[in-house]
Amino acid sequence: DAGITQSPRHKVTETGTPVTLRCHQTENHRYMYWYRQDPGHGLRLIHYSYGVKDTDKGEVSDGYSVSRSKTEDFLLTLESATSSQTSVYFCAISVVQDRYGYTFGSGTRLTVV
């Protein structure tokens, strides 16, 4: 999607290794979010940010950490990857909450073997 990119698009990693996913935006939006999407579940919020160095936990934050040192970048780290973290991860951004909706990235498919 224009203005928001996720990297990598696909990754296979081994159990126990740390993994970092990157979300980069060029829209200068204040709010950034990390969601995971799994079969049988809706999009579930992992962590979110409401400004540089301002982050908070979502509903499924265990095993994940985030950092936002610049407006444009929001990093999601799996500290020690587990098979239950195999998922598709989506980053989203928004400028003004509850007016224009979120803009989502293309997703990162992560497989933990």
Next chain:
Amino acid sequence: ILNVEQSPQSLHVQEGDSTNFTCSFPSSNFYALHWYRWETAKSPEALFVMTLNGDEKKKGRISATLNTKEGYSYLYIKGSQPEDSATYLCAHNGGSQGNLIFGKGTKLSVKP
């Protein structure tokens, strides 16, 4: 975590049929209700954001209504086309910082 329920889970219609889906959400602490369209192998795209009871929004053949007092929203598609085939997500913002709680979606398939 407050649940957002969508029904039906899936729907198969013929081209030209009109259809509608339901999203139910907790009516307390309401801030906004979002609808997204999610095509296979793509990202969710925002359709509507509604904030006031009685809101009605329209985009082409797609429209949505909102009842915050009873906690539901309807999405309508008039004269479905094959390109309308997608999963339609609703999401509720009922708390601080605008965190959306998503439903599991309604998957629509439109046969030519």
